Amino acid sequence: MHNGKARAFTNIALIKYWGKKDPKLILPMNSSLSLTLDAFYTETSVSFSKDYTEDLFYLDGYLQEGEKKMQKVSRLLNLARKQAGIYDHAVVHSHNFVPTAAGLASSASGLAALAGACNEALALNLSSTELSRFARKGSGSACRSIYGGFAEWKKGDSDQTSFALPVDANQWENELAMIFIITNDKAKKISSRNGMQQTVETSLYYNDWLKAAEADIKTAKNAIANQDFHALGEVIEANCLKMHATTLAATPPFSYWTPDSLKAMNKVYEMRQNGQNCYFTMDAGPNVKVLCPKKDSQKIYNDLQKEFSEQQLVLAHAGKGIESLETEVSK
Numbered sequence: 206m207h208n209g210k211a212r213a214f215t216n217i218a219l220i221k222y223w224g225k226k227d228p229k230l231i232l233p234m235n236s237s238l239s240l241t242l243d244a245f246y247t248e249t250s251v252s253f254s255k256d257y258t259e260d261l262f263y264l265d266g267y268l269q270e271g272e273k274k275m276q277k278v279s280r281l282l283n284l285a286r287k288q289a290g291i292y293d294h295a296v297v298h299s300h301n302f303v304p305t306a307a308g309l310a311s312s313a314s315g316l317a318a319l320a321g322a323c324n325e326a327l328a329l330n331l332s333s334t335e336l337s338r339f340a341r342k343g344s345g346s347a348c349r350s351i352y353g354g355f356a357e358w359k360k361g362d363s364d365q366t367s368f369a370l371p372v373d374a375n376q377w378e379n380e381l382a383m384i385f386i387i388t389n390d391k392a393k394k395i396s397s398r399n400g401m402q403q404t405v406e407t408s409l410y411y412n413d414w415l416k417a418a419e420a421d422i423k424t425a426k427n428a429i430a431n432q433d434f435h436a437l438g439e440v441i442e443a444n445c446l447k448m449h450a451t452t453l454a455a456t457p458p459f460s461y462w463t464p465d466s467l468k469a470m471n472k473v474y475e476m477r478q479n480g481q482n483c484y485f486t487m488d489a490g491p492n493v494k495v496l497c498p499k500k501d502s503q504k505i506y507n508d509l510q511k512e513f514s515e516q517q518l519v520l521a522h523a524g525k526g527i528e529s530l531e532t533e534v535s536k
């Protein structure tokens with residue numbers, strides 16, 4: 206029996222990963238930059254044993270059946286077994302900790318936690334860089350959840366050279382906050398994986414997205430180095446809008462936005478016009494995330510409460526990197 210357990214926090218991309226150069230290895234078309242957050246995390250334990258006759262994956266206590274639900278988990282288990290030379294089946298228990306009942310399960314924290322748990326269980330002794338590279342092969346965004354605070358996933362051009370590294374902000378991340386506006390808790394129609402593939406293959410704007418993303422990373426890193434909130438806010442909001450523009454120019458066209466997403470975006474514009482420090486970002490779904498200085502977060506939260514219910518709002522701050530946890534069963 207080989208047991209391991211880890212906790213990983215989710216991260217939100219400020220400059221988005223949107224498109225794969227190599228879908229099998231999960232090599233991205235562009236580099237991305239994220240902030241790890243404290244409010245959402247996953248704890249995952251894994252045990253490998255000769256007594257098991259198949260791989261089983263329980264998410265929040267429920268057995269996940271079918272190839273599609275097992276796909277990302279199986280990928281990491283197989284890679285871990287190959288690396289360790291241990292070919293036992295595995296049982297995985299994963300728990301998503303989210304502050305509301307509104308879903309928001311994240312493949313970033315989930316696959317990072319599984320990577321960490323496998324690293325422990327099979328004594329792979331991976332460095333942070335190696336763990337990031339390993340987590341990447343479960344889900345691209347997971348490679349950034351190895352680190353707390355800001356992280357950059359350098360796209361690289363091979364399995365070896367594509368991984369995330371921490372971005373040193375001199376603790377500035379601790380002066381920031383992110384407020385989640387949960388507009389819709391239903392399963393999304395087009396996954397990130399399918400959405401980005403459709404966009405790479407068909408969007409008229411995809412090449413322009415790539416040019417913009419590389420420039421935006423540089424602007425964002427400069428803003429972080431200078432601790433310039435407005436410069437960072439401007440580039441992250443614009444980067445998000447450019448990513449979402451690519452989906453409108455895909456064939457067939459699609460959008461992740463709902464009327465509530467637009468309501469939230471307009472609220473952010475309105476608050477900014479009234480002198481508030483806040484900018485939004487959105488991923489491959491309808492929820493809107495608002496970046497603001499921590500010192501202003503309560504006032505901005507209160508303003509958002511005029512439009513959205515308390516159940517829809519989650520205040521988060523910078524989170525930690527991945528941690529190993531004690532397993533209940535001794536090795």
Ligand code: FM0
Pocket residue numbers: 217218220221222223231237312313343344345346347397398487488489
């Ligand atoms: O997080 O196909 O990692 O940079 O969230 O598993 O590699 O779930 F806004 C979209 C995340 C995409 C941007 O995609 O895809 C970001 C996104 P996978 P992910």
